[in-house]
Amino acid sequence: MAQEVKERAQLVPSRRSPQQRAAARTGAWLTAPALVLVATFVLFPLGFAIYISLTDWPLVGPYHFVGFTNYANAFHDPQFVHAILFTLTYTGIVTGPIFVVGYGLAVLVRSNRPGAKFFRTVFFLPFVVGLTTVSYMFSLELQPSSGGVDFVLSKLGLVSASQAWTVNYGPALLAISVIVVWFASGLTMLVLMGGMQAVPDELYEAADADGASWWDKERLITLPLIRRPIALSLIISVIGSFLAFNQFFILVQNNSSLETVVEWVYQTAFNQYHLAYGTTMAVLLMVVIAVVSAAQFVLLRERSR
Amino acid sequence: MNVMTVTHPARRRWPKVVIAAVTAYITAVPALAVSAGAGTASAATSGFGVNATGTVQFWNRAATCQANLCKVLVDEFNATHKGLKVVLSLTTPNEAVAKLSTAIRAGAVPDVVGLNDINVPVFSREGALMDLTPYVNALPYKRYLSPGHLALAEYNGRYYGVPYLADLSVLWYNKKLFAQAGLNPNQPPTSFASILADAKKIQALGHGVYGFSFAGDCQGCLGFVMQPDLWAVGDNLIEGPIGHQKVNIVGNGPLRQLLQLYRDIWADKLAPANDQTDNGSTWGADFEAGKIGILPGAYGFLPGIQKAGMLADTGIAPLPGPNGGYSTFDGGDDFIIPKGAKNPSGAWEFITWVLQKAQQLIYPSHGYTPVRTDILTPSYYKANPYNAVALKALARGSAPVTTIYNAAFNAPGSPWYQMFSQAVYKGDITGALQTGQSGFEAVARQAGDLAS
Numbered sequence: 140m141a142q143e144v145k146e147r148a149q150l151v152p153s154r155r156s157p158q159q160r161a162a163a164r165t166g167a168w169l170t171a172p173a174l175v176l177v178a179t180f181v182l183f184p185l186g187f188a189i190y191i192s193l194t195d196w197p198l199v200g201p202y203h204f205v206g207f208t209n210y211a212n213a214f215h216d217p218q219f220v221h222a223i224l225f226t227l228t229y230t231g232i233v234t235g236p237i238f239v240v241g242y243g244l245a246v247l248v249r250s251n252r253p254g255a256k257f258f259r260t261v262f263f264l265p266f267v268v269g270l271t272t273v274s275y276m277f278s279l280e281l282q283p284s285s286g287g288v289d290f291v292l293s294k295l296g297l298v299s300a301s302q303a304w305t306v307n308y309g310p311a312l313l314a315i316s317v318i319v320v321w322f323a324s325g326l327t328m329l330v331l332m333g334g335m336q337a338v339p340d341e342l343y344e345a346a347d348a349d350g351a352s353w354w355d356k357e358r359l360i361t362l363p364l365i366r367r368p369i370a371l372s373l374i375i376s377v378i379g380s381f382l383a384f385n386q387f388f389i390l391v392q393n394n395s396s397l398e399t400v401v402e403w404v405y406q407t408a409f410n411q412y413h414l415a416y417g418t419t420m421a422v423l424l425m426v427v428i429a430v431v432s433a434a435q436f437v438l439l440r441e442r443s444r
Numbered sequence: 445m446n447v448m449t450v451t452h453p454a455r456r457r458w459p460k461v462v463i464a465a466v467t468a469y470i471t472a473v474p475a476l477a478v479s480a481g482a483g484t485a486s487a488a489t490s491g492f493g494v495n496a497t498g499t500v501q502f503w504n505r506a507a508t509c510q511a512n513l514c515k516v517l518v519d520e521f522n523a524t525h526k527g528l529k530v531v532l533s534l535t536t537p538n539e540a541v542a543k544l545s546t547a548i549r550a551g552a553v554p555d556v557v558g559l560n561d562i563n564v565p566v567f568s569r570e571g572a573l574m575d576l577t578p579y580v581n582a583l584p585y586k587r588y589l590s591p592g593h594l595a596l597a598e599y600n601g602r603y604y605g606v607p608y609l610a611d612l613s614v615l616w617y618n619k620k621l622f623a624q625a626g627l628n629p630n631q632p633p634t635s636f637a638s639i640l641a642d643a644k645k646i647q648a649l650g651h652g653v654y655g656f657s658f659a660g661d662c663q664g665c666l667g668f669v670m671q672p673d674l675w676a677v678g679d680n681l682i683e684g685p686i687g688h689q690k691v692n693i694v695g696n697g698p699l700r701q702l703l704q705l706y707r708d709i710w711a712d713k714l715a716p717a718n719d720q721t722d723n724g725s726t727w728g729a730d731f732e733a734g735k736i737g738i739l740p741g742a743y744g745f746l747p748g749i750q751k752a753g754m755l756a757d758t759g760i761a762p763l764p765g766p767n768g769g770y771s772t773f774d775g776g777d778d779f780i781i782p783k784g785a786k787n788p789s790g791a792w793e794f795i796t797w798v799l800q801k802a803q804q805l806i807y808p809s810h811g812y813t814p815v816r817t818d819i820l821t822p823s824y825y826k827a828n829p830y831n832a833v834a835l836k837a838l839a840r841g842s843a844p845v846t847t848i849y850n851a852a853f854n855a856p857g858s859p860w861y862q863m864f865s866q867a868v869y870k871g872d873i874t875g876a877l878q879t880g881q882s883g884f885e886a887v888a889r890q891a892g893d894l895a896s
Contacts, residue, residue, distance in 0.1 A: 198545045200570040278725060283717045305661075305721050306869075392723070392856035393661055393865070402856065409542060410855035411890065412566065 185425075192422050196415035209419035218395075219420055222403040223427075229312070229399065230380035236320045237376050238369075241327025246357075248328065249335045259332070263325035273322055274389035281305055281314055281390070288314075308396045315386050315397075323379065327372045334368030335361060370439035374432050381428050400424050493579065493792030497527040500790040501554040503544070506534040508558060508609060508777050511747070513810035517798055525797075528790050541566070544782070548572050553782035556791035558608050561596045561778040562849045565686055568597070568604035569847055574781040574788055577603045583799070588818035592774025592843040599686065605778035606795060607815035609807065612834045612841065613669045613763060613773040616731060616739045616749070620757040621646050621653060625737070632761035635768055636673070636705045639738060643714045646737030655714040657736040658706070660868070662724035663861035667853040668773045669740035669763065670706075670864075674698050675842040676765025681860075681884065682846045688895040689846060689888055693863070693881040701766045703867040703876060710868050720869060743834040744811050760830050762837040772834065774841035776812065807831075813838060851887045859883025 155163070192209055194202045213219050248259045265273060280287040283301035292298045304314045338361060346356050362369075384401040391397045398406075400420065408417025504514040518532045533554070535543050541563050547553045548567075559567070567573050580586060580594075580603040590607045597605030619629035625645040633639040643655025659665040674680065679698040683690045693699060709715050716730060731739040732752035739745075740763060749758050762770035779795045781788050797803065804814035805824075808831040817839045825832040846852070853860040863880030867873045888894040 198541070198566060198570065199548045199572045275725065278721075278723060282721055282726075285718055301717055303717070303720050388856065389723070393663060393858075393861050395857040395862075398857065406855050409538075410850045410858075411887070412541075412850075413890075 188418050191415055192419040194415050198412045209416050213420055222398050222400045226400045233316050233319050233380055234376050237323045237327055240320055240324035242331055244328035245331040249332045262328055265322045266325045270385045274386045277318055278390055305391050311391045311397055330368050330372040334365035338364045366439055374435050378428055492789050496790035496793045498787050498790055500530045500787050500794055502530050502556050503533050503535055503554045504558040505540050507537050511810040513812055530794050553784050555785040555787045557780050558777040559780050561593050564596045564605050564778050565847045568599040573604040574783050575602050580606050585816055588816045590774050590815040590838050592841040593778050595845050596843055597778050605780040608777040608779045610813035610815050611776035612743045612813050613672055614743050614834050615761045615763050616741050617759045618737050619759045621737045625649055632759055634764045636766045643738055647714050653735055654716050655737045656709050657715050657730055657739050658719055659722040659724045659727040660719040661721050663858050664854045665724045665727055666864055667860055672763040672771040672773050673702050675771035676769035682844050689893045690895050691881055691884040694877050698766050703873050706868045760833045772837035772841040774843045848887045848891050852884050
């Protein structure tokens with residue numbers, strides 16, 4: 140009986156004071172605009188996308204419900220499966236280097252020594268320029284014979300003849316990965332730097348007093364205390380790689396071995412006009428991203444004390 | 445008492461009214477679109493397109509208004525038609541089809557659209573466009589309208605559009621390099637053999653000069669300049685009416701010759717190595733630099749050639765067939781009136797005004813070719829010597845009448861590009877033809893267009 144009373148006490152909301160109710164109302168009003176925007180521009184389109192994925196929605200004209208046929212077809216679509224595997228491969232290739240380079244840059248610019256602000260700006264600049272612009276820039280610089288990349292590498296003696304970087308799988312994936320690491324590590328740097336600057340100096344001073352090396356301080360103080368920024372930077376990086384489109388569309392759009400999921404979705408929806416099927420694959424991609432992001436959150440969350 | 449019946453505020457179910465509203469919204473949009481699409485826009489009245497009043501909403505692709513042709517036309521029309529006003533909206537590149545289909549679904553269509561002509565069959569097949577047959581047939585100059593544009597506007601013997609502007613493919617050549625190579629600068633190549641022979645002689649000049657150039661990673665560009673070489677002899681890759689089409693690639697003699705020509709050019713290094721990775725962003729730049737002898741390209745290259753100071757050294761010719769003949773890709777836009785347009789009469793009045801000779805004559809100064817061949821007079825030749833060559837080719841021009849053009853030709857890694865790449869860069873022409881045949885058939889089958 141005592142246990143039942145206790146449970147009821149927990150489940151029935153306690154009476155709140157007028158001040159608490161007023162505060163709750165104010166909170167509701169303040170969050171209402173954001174909730175309305177999220178509902179209008181995120182939740183409704185998401186629900187509508189799922190609705191479309193259950194139909195044979197054409198470009199124009201009537202449509203019919205087809206149940207889960209589109210989902211079943213997607214799992215048997217060799218191009219979709221190939222695009223998923225390639226996107227996973229690409230994500231696996233670039234995520235580590237983006238983090239390592241971003242971490243290194245953050246270490247370089249986290250202090251307020253002279254020139255640090257300048258280099259922060261320089262390292263972040265590629266991200267500000269934007270991936271589309273960067274990709275178009277490199278579509279010229281990667282040209283055989285006339286491109287800057289061939290010119291520099293030949294002067295360094297690293298290539299002997301002109302290279303068509305974007306034609307074959309290996310060189311193209313290497314070139315795009317290098318471009319993306321250069322492009323995205325600035326953002327990782329910024330996120331990690333913010334976390335590093337929030338670590339109290341006293342911890343490092345105490346470590347110095349104990350005779351800790353630079354690596355010991357990074358390993359035992361910095362890394363454990365910036366788990367959240369690390370998780371955030373990795374999640375941003377992985378989601379960006381899963382949604383890769385611009386660089387592949389601009390640089391290697393005709394090479395089907397380098398086709399990402401978003402490229403295949405775009406092609407299905409806007410070149411073949413199979414809107415429902417394209418939407419289905421987009422929904423599946425969204426689910427995969429949600430699962431991977433959730434897994435990262437769990438793996439990188441703060442350990443309970 | 446069962447404690448499980450206690451409802452926590454955060455776990456309340458959605459009110460039925462909210463569920464009903466969302467459901468109604470979700471189902472209303474397509475329902476409206478379906479009803480709009482099913483409606484007829486019969487406007488067969490004697491006064492149709494004459495002295496209309498009100499406003500005409502006109503959508504034009506930004507891509508085909510680069511030298512302000514559409515703005516000039518609209519401004520002039522509005523200045524001379526007090527009771528009828530045309531309001532221009534430009535559609536961003538690559539979004540014209542999606543935007544129009546969204547408008548059709550929402551039941552809020554414009555009155556007239558300048559639609560990429562290769563996309564017209566996609567909409568006419570779905571019954572989304574107004575049947576303009578009686579009005580097109582009544583045009584006194586109908587037989588002079590661009591045949592390729594008009595064919596794309598026709599579906600099941602009815603016209604759902606009318607030509608608007610032409611963006612054509614031609615053969616540019618460098619007269620100065622021709623002369624230096626001992627060739628007649630007034631005699632452009634007229635066959636595959638003469639293209640190859642001329643390119644070799646120009647290549648021999650050295651000093652970074654190449655005989656030929658093409659945008660080898662731009663599937664759309666390649667389709668635009670290569671197919672006319674086939675149409676010159678009446679050859680088509682896709683044949684038959686929409687819904688019952690056949691793919692004519694394996695065993696296609698002219699196509700094999702065409703791929704062999706490009707393969708020879710590539711294997712003999714008569715084109716720059718950069719061509720293999722040119723996705724169209726630098727197409728024609730090497731020609732403007734005076735380094736290329738022969739360039740199949742767009743007539744729209746003219747302003748760039750002019751700006752580069754190359755015009756005096758540049759010749760223009762139609763794209764030749766294997767052993768003669770010529771043709772061009774009838775690219776550009778068709779006018780269409782979507783079903784459900786509020787002012788179709790006003791739209792047709794604007795369309796017929798644009799098609800008048802006076803308006804057609806201003807096209808060349810804005811980088812486009814008119815769609816009426818009957819304006820090709822000696823005075824037109826004199827005033828527009830370059831455009832006259834393109835306009836003459838327009839009469840023999842063509843464009844594939846199919847709903848799978850984007851998927852078969854323009855899409856990244858399209859069957860057309862796979863075939864080109866395998867033949868030209870790998871030298872496997874027989875295998876490329878098989879790749880093309882199966883790829884085109886797969887796309888047509890998926891669209892329900894392949895003849896059984």
